[in-house]
Amino acid sequence: MTMRLTALAIGLVLAGASPTLAQETAATAPxxxxxxxxxxxxxxxxxxxxxxxxxRGRILVELAPEAAPLHVERMRLLARRAFFDxxxxxxxxxxxxxxxxxPLGNGEGQSPYPDIKAEFTFRRGPETPFSPVASPAGAMLGxxxxxxxxxxxxxxxxxxxxxxxxxxxxxxxxxAGMARDDAPDSANxxxxxxxxxxPALDKRYTVWGNVVSGLDVVRAIKVGDGENGAxxxxxxxxxxxxxxxxxxxxERPVVQVLDTSSATFRALADGVRTARGADFxxxxxxxxVQVSGAAAPLV
Numbered sequence: 001m002t003m004r005l006t007a008l009a010i011g012l013v014l015a016g017a018s019p020t021l022a023q024e025t026a027a028t029a030p031x032x033x034x035x036x037x038x039x040x041x042x043x044x045x046x047x048x049x050x051x052x053x054x055x056r057g058r059i060l061v062e063l064a065p066e067a068a069p070l071h072v073e074r075m076r077l078l079a080r081r082a083f084f085d086x087x088x089x090x091x092x093x094x095x096x097x098x099x100x101x102x103p104l105g106n107g108e109g110q111s112p113y114p115d116i117k118a119e120f121t122f123r124r125g126p127e128t129p130f131s132p133v134a135s136p137a138g139a140m141l142g143x144x145x146x147x148x149x150x151x152x153x154x155x156x157x158x159x160x161x162x163x164x165x166x167x168x169x170x171x172x173x174x175x176a177g178m179a180r181d182d183a184p185d186s187a188n189x190x191x192x193x194x195x196x197x198x199p200a201l202d203k204r205y206t207v208w209g210n211v212v213s214g215l216d217v218v219r220a221i222k223v224g225d226g227e228n229g230a231x232x233x234x235x236x237x238x239x240x241x242x243x244x245x246x247x248x249x250x251e252r253p254v255v256q257v258l259d260t261s262s263a264t265f266r267a268l269a270d271g272v273r274t275a276r277g278a279d280f281x282x283x284x285x286x287x288x289v290q291v292s293g294a295a296a297p298l299v
Contacts, residue, residue, distance in 0.1 A: 169207025
């Protein structure tokens with residue numbers, strides 16, 4: 001079984017679909033981070049921090065159990081079983097994404113566990129940690145912790161049976177998605193990390209996390225030279241993948257992200273939205289991050 005993105009998405013990328021201007025880091029972000037008081041920083045819980053050490057460097061992913069609980073639990077399980085250790089990035093397309101998680105390294109493999117039911121959307125309730133930044137007609141854009149999302153308006157909660165509305169992850173740079181075959185419920189262990197924004201994937205592939213540190217590493221992973229982005233020679237690899245809470249405290253990195261409920265963040269978001277005007281995208285907002293604690297192990 002070949003785990004892949006749809007032929008439409010592949011075709012658009014290979015045809016030269018240009019990434020949006022969202023790849024540009026907002027100039028206001030460094031200033032906002034420097035001025036932010038300690039109370040405006042949120043520490044990523046160790047149980048929601050995935051550490052991917054590659055031959056190119058370290059990637060830190062904040063898991064999003066509110067958006068995809070089944071997929072997050074699978075990623076924790078595989079990391080705790082050391083399943084990902086040594087697995088290569090077998091398919092990498094510049095301007096798109098880097099795909100891995102296949103023990104065979106050719107797009108045909110998966111874990112020994114059952115496939116996972118799709119979680120393309122989730123239900124957002126009043127308790128969901130959501131920070132809105134824009135309200136285009138009939139929708140809201142914002143962040144679920146560090147994950148950029150789009151959702152139905154909060155006002156609709158009063159009209160639904162469960163008091164919740166639909167939300168879904170936005171495929172911005174750094175967003176982690178689950179690869180699958182044609183069948184919606186065929187995701188298993190293969191996943192991809194976005195190198196650039198690609199909204200055509202929204203609501204078609206499960207989003208389970210977001211890179212909070214190491215996007216430069218994701219973009220440095222060797223690009224494929226074969227059909228549909230296959231890396232045919234000397235692919236880059238994941239040396240070790242762990243959940244931070246499974247490591248001794250002395251070996252854990254500590255990640256702090258600018259709290260999206262803070263006044264500092266609201267000022268940053270307002271500045272980016274004003275600067276971008278009609279071209280604004282949720283992907284234009286880059287959350288400031290501070291990483292301390294243990295460094296990546298020497299390879």
